[in-house]
Amino acid sequence: MTISKDSPDVSVIEDRRLSCGVRLLVESNPSVKSAAISWWVPTGTMDDPDGDDADGLAVLCAGMLERGAGGLDSREFNDGLDRLGVIRNISVHDTSTRLSASLRNEELPSTLELLADMVLDPLMPEDGLDPVRSLCLQSIQGLVDQPPELASIRLNHLALPAPFNRSAYGSSQALESATIEDVRTAWRTRCLPEGSIIALAGGIDFDVAADILERRLSEWSGGSKEMPESRPRIGGDEHVEQSGSQVHVEMAFDAPPLCSSDELPFLVATRILGGGSSSRLFDHVREQQGLCYDVHAGYLRRRSGSLCTIGAGTTPERVSRTIESIYEEIDRFGSGGITQDEFDNVMVGLKTRLMMHGESMAARAAAIAADFHDRGTPRTLSQVAREIDELSHRAVDDLVRSHFNSKWASGVARVAVGPSTPFQPRS
């Protein structure tokens, strides 16, 4: 099966560098009436000050973007978006702050105007800061009720290089001490056109969108800036002590970087190992032994570094046996390799998901922006399908046998959230 042959209709991503430096990428799909926007501004938690508990401005900036813009106060501005029926979200990441929006395509021009106000001309009212701050602090407090999320945050802290290892929640101390001037200055100096990506997908006319944005963003200026330098990662084990009846464990291992020839084989390998209910880990650790209610492997790919992550949720009584069982499974995986069936099943799963993503405009806009950010160029569905089609069982099997050995399994970092830790001090 080749998806490429089946989908001649959506195969072009139009691309223009606007005069202000923003990169506009558009995938038109005339068969839909919706439109999706994914706008990445090239600033995130990496730009927060160095030092323990010094990060927090990035998330405050994002919160304040929702508090009015373009001369409209918070209520008026959000009413404007509501009147257009725009479903939207702002999220903070290591190297980007992302606005995403879904809407009826006929509202695209007005929506782009409002989002441009939000990015270029946010009101950032002084009386909005305390509520935003309070919500950020409450989100941090709420993490005690989300052990898997908390474990992931701490794992990233240990296993990724600073300053790309920070939590998108910020630190309480920095959140508490920030002033409105800190936030305004941070956004003004960090929000730059160079490196910004605007990806659009759906029932969209490229020229119309390009003209609107060219005009609206023409005055957006500011030099480009260097990415901060990566510092060595911390590594090691951590126990976040927390009462409750469960332990959640997350472990990080080395993984091939973005755009390397091992990337796709490794993705397939991690899916066979721990991606869903037919995976090795799920079948052997959860289904056959009933050791945990959840176990999964993932492949985290960022420009700052890649990780294979394996996580499990279980009870304090079972956690040691769960982890032993995961290591046994990794061992068996590397020594025995993968079957043709396992390979075929994951491949068809990747292709099915790819096809479904092709039918979701929000997923397409996000993927196009991510590709450009991570790979320097967006990929059409056909291109991704071709990459998948060209992968062989042999390539994945070779990678699994060479990669998943006991040296690899000693890992980069591990985190346990719960009343006890299964990790012994390392020798």
Place this chain on the structure above:
Amino acid sequence: MTISKDSPDVSVIEDRRLSCGVRLLVESNPSVKSAAISWWVPTGTMDDPDGDDADGLAVLCAGMLERGAGGLDSREFNDGLDRLGVIRNISVHDTSTRLSASLRNEELPSTLELLADMVLDPLMPEDGLDPVRSLCLQSIQGLVDQPPELASIRLNHLALPAPFNRSAYGSSQALESATIEDVRTAWRTRCLPEGSIIALAGGIDFDVAADILERRLSEWSGGSKEMPESRPRIGGDEHVEQSGSQVHVEMAFDAPPLCSSDELPFLVATRILGGGSSSRLFDHVREQQGLCYDVHAGYLRRRSGSLCTIGAGTTPERVSRTIESIYEEIDRFGSGGITQDEFDNVMVGLKTRLMMHGESMAARAAAIAADFHDRGTPRTLSQVAREIDELSHRAVDDLVRSHFNSKWASGVARVAVGPSTPFQPRS
């Protein structure tokens, strides 16, 4: 704006009663290459035995459906679905057990065969029961880490009539004592064609799907059965004591039944009151006062009864003030009514979501099955759009002023999950 005019392409739901009694509903969309299946079997937690802690067979049945079928063991059967690239899920509800699947349309025939095996001829192997049981028990234990979910479960228990008020997790006691024969007998006697709904959406040929299912399901037999009778709801307040830094509150109020003329006006009213970041509650309680990190209102519509639910997550220090503030807002809502702007914004939001659902085959299949189950007939997107178009600001405003008064606000039931409860004993 009328969506009905814009979307002439997807406007027919084909409908056939198969000879076994199953209702087949198909919405063909020739512009997509995916297909979605929503298969509702008319048995759920309502069929579990009466009595405290006696429910659990429904969820065990659902778990055992994934353990092999049609002569294939668990691994072989799930491999078969994986080879087809089928993304699937089984969920248990009060009156139904639902299989949902998303796939490439070319795999529809083979997928229907496998799902039919799952429903009609599950293996239910004895050695599969303990792992399934263990996972169910672990899911219950895991609820301590999900206060909002736990609060909803307890709220439904108090505010809906038995036996339609049960948790989809089952009770530990019943889960622990069930034998494999209990589970097999339960599924055999409960899994009936009459009342089953199979809804399909996507790039599908109705006749092909109907022929496959007519043939495959022709031997499926079993009488129809009456729905159990509703018993009076329990009502009242409950405190689920739990350590932690947060309190999650859920409150239930009366709401118009499904298919009543007040249904759509009430839906719009609850969205204005507490549906999203521009709602009254979100703006006044969260944004302006920073009292909680989450507050929302919903409209739960089931055949057994409808509820308006209002929930909030906050800290123990702020919970009393949060609830006071919610009641104040309800009071202001009922006495002041709604503005034209609020009405317009929610209407355009409903239409935007409707259009996006139209582009998701999984959402369409689920909506068609739900409509048939709840209303006795499925609705096309155009029909739903027309219902929305016909609603006036006046109708919603009248409903809000007559409905949201202090008598209504005394409510049906309330639940608090956390270290302390804000609820005083009622006089």
